[in-house]
Amino acid sequence: MARHVASPGNARGKRYTRFQKSGFTFETDMGFESQIMRSAGVRAVVEAQTAELAGKMVKAAPRGPHVTTDAYSIKKNIHPYVDTVGNEWVGYIVIEENPDARxxxxxxxxxxxxxxxxxxxxxxxxxxLEKERLA
Structure with a gap:
């Protein structure tokens, strides 16, 4: 289980939590949640979810009456991006980055x-978006 030990000389300062089974220690004032949200694993999950949602949007998009080229259709202009906002990874889906698109x-x-x-x-x-929302 977890054991809480106050640092010497400062009863209200840093607190350490040590997990007995794994030998893992973290300091509660470091903001471990924000460190987890900045990790590469979270970025990979956000990238996967954003790409999956963008793929569903591309599949649902109308094709358009383009005879010679399909470069300006809606399907070719839906792109997922992942960026940081503050201390977290955020996925964006950009539609119509090309100004010549439908x-x-x-x-x-x-x-x-x-x-x-x-x-x-x-x-x-x-x-x-309605199909993907949480009920």
Whole structure:
């Protein structure tokens, strides 16, 4: 089990916790949670989850009427990124990094064409996010 020992001379200062079975010691004032969140293992988990979600968004995205090239379609412009925010790894999914790409958000939420006709949204991004949320 755990044994708490106060450092000598300062009863309210640093506290050490030693786990008897594994011989592991950490100081409670070092913020071990933030050290864990900065670790490479957590980064790998965040990368995997972000890539999986981006893959599902690519699969759900509309294909588009591109005859000669598909480089400007929505499917080719959904990319996952992982970056640090403060002391934690955060996964981002960027849509339409290319300014020449089809407008994914117009496809998502709907739009009016120049003639004034309303085109309803497809809500492909919203549907993927709703399926992935925790209940």
């Amino acid at each position: 407008h994914a958000m117009l496809q998502e939420r709907g739009y009016r064409d120049p003639a004034g006709r309303r085109h309803r949204g497809r809500f492909f991004l919203k549907n993927v």
